[in-house]
Amino acid sequence: MNTQLIEEFFYSRASKRIAERVKSSGLKYAEIYKPDHKQISRIVNNERNKNNRFLICDAVIDNFYIDDASGKSIECGLLATNELHFSSVTEILWGTDSEIDDYLYLLFKTLWNEYANNNIESEIYLCDYVPYAKNSTYFNLLFNSWNTYPAIFYGIKEDTIIEELEPSKETALFFLYQKCKDAFCLYFHHFIAEHPSFHKLDKTISDVLFPSFVTIIENHRPNQSSLGLRVRDLINADLSNVASMIASGDYDLYKASLNKASSDYILALESIQNVYCIKKRNEAD
Structure with missing residues (x-):
């Protein structure tokens, strides 16, 4: 490690x-x-x-x-x-409360990238955020080896999905942080109180900080109520069939109406969560 x-x-x-x-x-x-x-x-x-x-x-x-x-x-x-x-020693090593508040999200992000991202099912957590769930699912659909349809057949733009994928992934991590923030903040203040020394910091990180961080993440694993996972499942179950319906010319008004309702639902959820994250980022700034 x-x-x-x-x-x-x-x-x-x-x-x-x-x-x-x-x-x-x-x-x-x-x-x-x-x-x-x-x-x-x-x-x-x-x-x-x-x-x-x-x-x-x-x-x-x-x-x-x-x-x-x-x-x-x-x-x-x-x-x-x-x-x-x-x-205090804590202030020397780890910073004032204000300094810690300022770097806490960046620490969370760094821990995620260095450890959790490769040791847990990161996609499940990130897909809790609707815009990323939409972009990631469509990206996997478009660039899967068995897909033979262009993006327009799915009612999307390939360039848009590619352009929005990484920014929405970044915001998805921030969205996850908002869910974990209180627990992570409480734990980290406990951690620095228990470690008034940098001696063997590498071992402290690998044996204490990393495992505790992962536990916090796993305690906030999305469940069946996750809007983002619903979006992922809607795209895979319903909207993924739009392309074949268009390609075959087998237009079904009932299915088309369901697909439009699903699409409108996804767009509404996407807008709501976008507004939420913008608000939280502004509060953090």
């Missing part, structure tokens, strides 16, 4: 956060961490080597050294340096 992208997600943000505090403080690196000021340099430049494999060593957060002149013990480190204005 590759955890590097998730590690970098946290490392890069912590590095930037600390670099901004260090810059605004006007302090030299040695004034923050005298035992090894190069550690601060590595952190603010997001550089890792054998001396700081996990970017921020625990000792750099809160430590002390013996002053040569006075023989006194002097506190040092990111948390002990008042000019940096860090209120």
Whole structure:
């Protein structure tokens, strides 16, 4: 299991956060961490080597050294340096509540792309969103090896399906996030409270974060009430037959009326969910 992208997600943000505090403080690196000021340099430049494999060593957060002149013990480190204005270890590593709120969806998306997307039936979850269910189902229908009909026979435009597929997939993930948001937010705050260190972050991600994330996703698996799955099934069961009916010239008013009703139903649901996602994105911005 590759955890590097998730590690970098946290490392890069912590590095930037600390670099901004260090810059605004006007302090030299040695004034923050005298035992090894190069550690601060590595952190603010997001550089890792054998001396700081996990970017921020625990000792750099809160430590002390013996002053040569006075023989006194002097506190040092990111948390002990008042000019940096860090209120907790959690804030240093993971950010303030506001920062976490800002990156939570991007974290969700990154976790999905790195793990869940290849380890669960991702299409089931994404098809919960009506526009993606429509585009994905028609795409699979058009480009299936057994399909011999052009898109126009299905009452759709091939270019439109291709153009809308990826954008609707992106919104489908956002739609899923909205369903999981409360549970994911609650869990992640618990996670960072339980892990006040970057030590062995790779193992923490693979053994703790990934499995818990997947559990949250699976707890929000779409069921028979999913509008998107209804749309998928409608297209496969009813609208997929439109092409053969047109090609054969075997026009059936009853079937045509049902197909039109199904099509109108899908368009109405699509519009409703589009409006919902636009509203939620605006709220997030």
